[in-house]
Amino acid sequence: MNYKKMFFIYLQVLAAISLLAQTPAFHYFDHNKLTDIQGEVQSIGYEEVYGKKSEFLMLSIQSDDQRLFQVEVCPQWFFATDIAVGMKIRIHGSLLQTSANKLYLIAQEISIKGERITLRDSKGFPMWSQKGRSGGQGKRRGPGGRGKR
Amino acid sequence: MKITFKYIAILFGISFLSIAIFYFMNLNNRRAVETQTLALAVSEGKTIEKVMGKAAVYLLEKGESDLIRFMNEIFDNDQVIYIALGRSGRLIHAATKFEGYLPIETDSQSVRTFTSPLGEIIEVTASMRDRFGNAYKVHIGYFIAAIGEIHNAAKKNFLLLTLMQAAIVLLLIAFLFRFNRQMSRKELEVQREKEKREKLQEISLITAGINHEIRNPLNSLYLSYQMLEPLLDHANQEAVFHSNSIKREIKRIQQIIERFSTLSQAISVRREEIDLQQFFKDMQPVWAGMARRPEIINRHEPEMKITSDRSLLTQIIANVVNNAAEAGASRIDIVVAAQKDKTVFSIKDNGPGISKEHVKYVFDPFVTFKAKGSGIGLALTKKMVLQLGGRIEVESAEGRGAEFRIFL
Structure with missing residues (x-):
């Protein structure tokens, strides 16, 4: 095997790694690909999804049908609800399939401990970017009756 | 027109209808402004689409990267929210000012508008093919701040106009109601x-x-x-x-x-200067002749004089005092004072007073609320006062006496 061929294989491996990376290259909230999942929080992390703008809350969710989802929630400053590994969670969002077994979801609304938190509008506009919203959480709808759809 | 339930219902109906008409007229105006501004934006978008299409074809001749660079330059514009480039149905480049917000429709054509929290967004989609036959679609989503401002102004004006018109209608109705009542x-x-x-x-x-x-x-x-x-x-x-x-x-x-x-004849008036001190001295025999004589106290400024008809004035005072005495007053106070260009005779008694429902009829002829009254005395008194160019009024409450005021 010559170096040229090895370099070519190396580039292909890099491309494959990039494809398998947790964050897809042109990922956006596709309002035509909405889905609901329900499952358990496997891990909680933070990631600079959109450049260095701010760190996003990322959840790994094991769905009830045993599929593993990487869920992009919102900037970590915007999320004010306690969340822990092992919690049951329900998510409505836009599904992106980055590879055969890697599923990526951009959350529009999440339900946790009976509380519903709206993070984006129906076309994906982020609640944290709305005018006049500075430090709160998304629209909440829970047993307390806060917020509205 | 008499104020009846029907009349009030008609007034309410008219005011409600007027307000409703104004409301819908203003709403119609507001909608027209909104529609026209959007139509203007769409028409502008169609021009952009044509220019964009031509430019994209030209740039694709050089390569995709030139088109992407051009789109990125467009994206730097403050009004542009997002850009996207699709090739053969797949997205090959995109950028957005809001994390993950790319509300494109891959099958959309030309120009469309939709509402977002930022206001109305105009999305221009230009379609073209390169020399190899690949189909490309360029999406540019932007908003025109002025549209939002015009819409907000139209909304504010709509509310303000409707409120103002409603207030005017209500004021007019209230005025009409009051006028009618009067x-x-x-x-x-x-x-x-x-x-x-x-x-x-x-x-x-x-x-x-x-x-x-x-x-x-x-x-x-x-x-x-x-x-x-x-x-x-x-x-x-x-x-x-x-x-x-x-x-x-x-x-x-x-x-x-x-x-x-x-009471039925015309009364002739003969005016002269009257010294009040002498006048009340002359009244003493009149008081003395009264069947029931209460304590009568008169007060006025010393050397006060008025110009009036002595005979009529004597009858007026005597009638009112007599009326109070007959009603059962034990004390009557007569106070004379100058008030602007008038002389006011206040005759106040401590009698049983006149009830609220009776007080408006006391000057009517043949109306009496006393057991032995004829109903002529006060009617005649009023006639004489009017003849002198004055007026007489009464203020009383049951059990608290009465006060007759004669303005001459």
């Missing part, structure tokens, strides 16, 4: 005046009849009495008592006839 009151007053006039006409007829039918026989009766009186045995106490009784009653009937006549 007119109704005036109508009622005119009606009452008419009734009073008719009553006075009746009184005139009755008085004429009394004058004609009773006065002459009464005079004959009095003459007969005068002739009979010296023939009486003055030592007989009973005869003297009955004689005096006859004389008193004849005098009383004569007085009543006199008052009836005065």
